[in-house]
Amino acid sequence: MMYKGVIIPGEEIGTTEEYIAGNGTFEKDGKIVACVLGFLKIDENERRVEVVPINPPSTIKKNSTVYCVVEDLKQAMAIVEVISVDSKIREIAGTTQGAIHISKISQKYVENITSVLRIGDILRAGVLQSAPTIQLYINEPHLGVIKAYCIRCRRPLVRKPNLRENTLYCENCDRVETRKIADDYGNVVPDWKK
Numbered sequence: 001m002m003y004k005g006v007i008i009p010g011e012e013i014g015t016t017e018e019y020i021a022g023n024g025t026f027e028k029d030g031k032i033v034a035c036v037l038g039f040l041k042i043d044e045n046e047r048r049v050e051v052v053p054i055n056p057p058s059t060i061k062k063n064s065t066v067y068c069v070v071e072d073l074k075q076a077m078a079i080v081e082v083i084s085v086d087s088k089i090r091e092i093a094g095t096t097q098g099a100i101h102i103s104k105i106s107q108k109y110v111e112n113i114t115s116v117l118r119i120g121d122i123l124r125a126g127v128l129q130s131a132p133t134i135q136l137y138i139n140e141p142h143l144g145v146i147k148a149y150c151i152r153c154r155r156p157l158v159r160k161p162n163l164r165e166n167t168l169y170c171e172n173c174d175r176v177e178t179r180k181i182a183d184d185y186g187n188v189v190p191d192w193k194k
């Protein structure tokens, strides 16, 4: 049994020839696709893949930690969708769309928002305000991008020891991109194992 990184809804995690589609996944055209945000769990003995949800907070309230996907980037803010695995939470919260102001992204000054975030990135963020609008922040070491995708080929970017801070690498394209990453990028472990 092993856990292999963070998976987002819609991500392909294998084929039905290789594996049995377990919880948190569905089958589509012979492929196994994740339907929740969570950790990929592979049971090699049973040949079963599963996505175990990242535990979301029961409500989006001030000072809680949430996981979200970057949906849009404006000049001075990122628009994100707070991901919850429990559809009831969405109903209670009313809205799951939040914003991160450019001044709340990094401890350093950010001139261009696309140098720190990109659409599709998965973030761990803190809640600054939950009403009337959800305002989030990631300007702390443990907050920020926990998974990012190459803007060219959409494969997950990796961290490399020889690269500068907040720089990620695409092994497929042999190029680098920058993000405001969380300190455990590439090594995120389930909350319930801590």
Ligand SMILES: [Zn+2]
Residues within 6 Å of the ligand: 150, 151, 152, 153, 154, 155, 170, 171, 172, 173, 174
């Ligand atoms: Zn690439």
